[in-house]
Amino acid sequence: xxxxxxxxxxxxxxxxxxxxxxxxxxxxxxxxxxxxxxxxxxxxxxxxxxxxxxxxxxxxxxxxxxxxxxxxxxxxxxxxxxxxxxxxxxxxxxxxxxxxxxxxxxxxxxxxxxxxxxxxxxxxxxxxxxxxxxxxxxxxxxxxxxxxxxxxxxxxxxxxxxxxxxxxxxxxxxxxxxxxxxxxxxxxxxxxxxxxxxxxxxxxxxxxxxxxxxxxxxxxxxxxxxxxxxxxxxxxxxxxxxxxxxxxxxxxxxxxxxxxxxxxxxxxxxxxxxxxxxxxxxxxxxxxxxxxxxxxxxxxxxxxxxxxxxxxxxx
Numbered sequence: 001x002x003x004x005x006x007x008x009x010x011x012x013x014x015x016x017x018x019x020x021x022x023x024x025x026x027x028x029x030x031x032x033x034x035x036x037x038x039x040x041x042x043x044x045x046x047x048x049x050x051x052x053x054x055x056x057x058x059x060x061x062x063x064x065x066x067x068x069x070x071x072x073x074x075x076x077x078x079x080x081x082x083x084x085x086x087x088x089x090x091x092x093x094x095x096x097x098x099x100x101x102x103x104x105x106x107x108x109x110x111x112x113x114x115x116x117x118x119x120x121x122x123x124x125x126x127x128x129x130x131x132x133x134x135x136x137x138x139x140x141x142x143x144x145x146x147x148x149x150x151x152x153x154x155x156x157x158x159x160x161x162x163x164x165x166x167x168x169x170x171x172x173x174x175x176x177x178x179x180x181x182x183x184x185x186x187x188x189x190x191x192x193x194x195x196x197x198x199x200x201x202x203x204x205x206x207x208x209x210x211x212x213x214x215x216x217x218x219x220x221x222x223x224x225x226x227x228x229x230x231x232x233x234x235x236x237x238x239x240x241x242x243x244x245x246x247x248x249x250x251x252x253x254x255x256x257x258x259x260x261x262x263x264x265x266x267x268x269x270x271x272x273x274x275x276x277x278x279x280x281x282x283x284x285x286x287x288x289x290x291x292x293x294x295x296x297x298x299x300x301x302x303x304x305x306x307x308x309x310x311x312x313x314x315x
Contacts, residue, residue, distance in 0.1 A: 001236055002276050002300050008229045010273040012062065015222050018088060019050045022062035023099075024233040025125075025268040025279070029243045030292045032125035033268040033279050035068040035099060040075030042297060046272045051083055058086040061106070062226070064233055065268075066118070067125035068098035070170040077105055090218070091115040092226045094202055096122040098171055104192070105178040109208065109215040112226050116202025119194035120175040127164045129156050129289035139165035156289050183212030237266050244283075267295065276300040 005022075013020035023043060025033040047059055059080065080087045089106030096118030103109060103117055132140065140162040172193065179189040190196050191211065192203065208215035218226060234240045244265075262284025270277040281295035 001232075002278070003302055005229070005232055005236070005269065005271045005276060006273055006302065008225070008232060009062070009271050012090075012222075012225050012229065013060070013273055015225060016060045016088065016090070018058045018060050019047075019054065019056055020060040020062065020273070021046055022229065022269070022271040023065055024230075024237055024239065024271075025065040025068075025099075026237050026239050027066040027125045028239070028241070030126075030286065031238055031243045031265065031267045031281060032067070032292055033281075033295070034097075034124045034126065035065060035072040035268070037069065037071035037075055038297065039268070039270065039279075040072040042277045043270050044075055044079040046270065046275070047079060048083065050272065051085065056085065058088055058107075060088040060090060061102075062090045062092060062229065063095055063099055063103055064092040064230055064239070065099045066094070066096050067122065068102075069124070070098050070101075070167065070174050073098040073102040073105070073174060076102060090222075090226065091117070092230045094118055096120065096202075097124065098174070100192070101171065101175045101178055104175070104182075104208070104213055107214065109205075109213055110218050110222070111205050111215065112218050112223050112230075116204050117192065117208065118202045119197045119199065120189075120192045121168045121171040121194055122199065123164050123168045123171070126290050126292040127160045127167075128287065128292070129159050130163050132159050132162065136162040136166060139163075139169075160290065179211070186212045233269065237269060264295075265293070267293075274302070 086107040088108045089103045090110045100117045100120040176189040205215040205217050264280040266278045267281050268279035277297050281293035285294040
């Protein structure tokens, strides 16, 4: 099943004519994975490794993801800029958040006919809890003196709210920089923000071109290849399915639940023609502070019997 994805990316690479990579992440409920700086390093390691073996002036990145940390987008854009290569972005579905900013930032942008760019400041798919510090308190609706009197549940909620506000602000700042570089008379970034687009609407190729983005709609052969890869991601990463219940009501004991055996669930993938990184969630490790499962990245190499597992958990 994993090997199929490298073959599909290889076929897309032939169509696009440049070294090609892909990122897919689940955005549904506790299966959600927000691409972070760790994901950015894994993706750019693939890109750098390929460029060291084979010099090229351009690389392509296929995106099927939502949300994401600004650090992810920053890592990818900084790397391709410093490696002095152009970035061709291909969007297979609706994207938003930091991933949407990455799509707009490419030198060229190709959209599947059903794809679009949603609000680039849409925040994360799932906001984790982080410790409150001086920077976060600036985004917290409670004064520091009142915070000590809060219940633990209220404290957790406010910490997540403050972090969400901070990340959305960073997403807006990054998007503003990207849009300003599109053209000499590029419009302000407002047309890409949630305050204008709302949570579910998108802009398409024609609106993107009007704003200075070199955007096009994928021709039929390319669109069909994208559909095949997206179908793989949908099946392997459960991208279009609701998360499975981890427990069910007991048939024998009232007011009790029976938990399913813990297992790992692939929920994100970074793919090249030669290797894959899978982000696997542990159904036995729910985040106590956010509606998500904890997981880690595991590498898959077609020449090796087993992948090398990353010891870094997602944040």
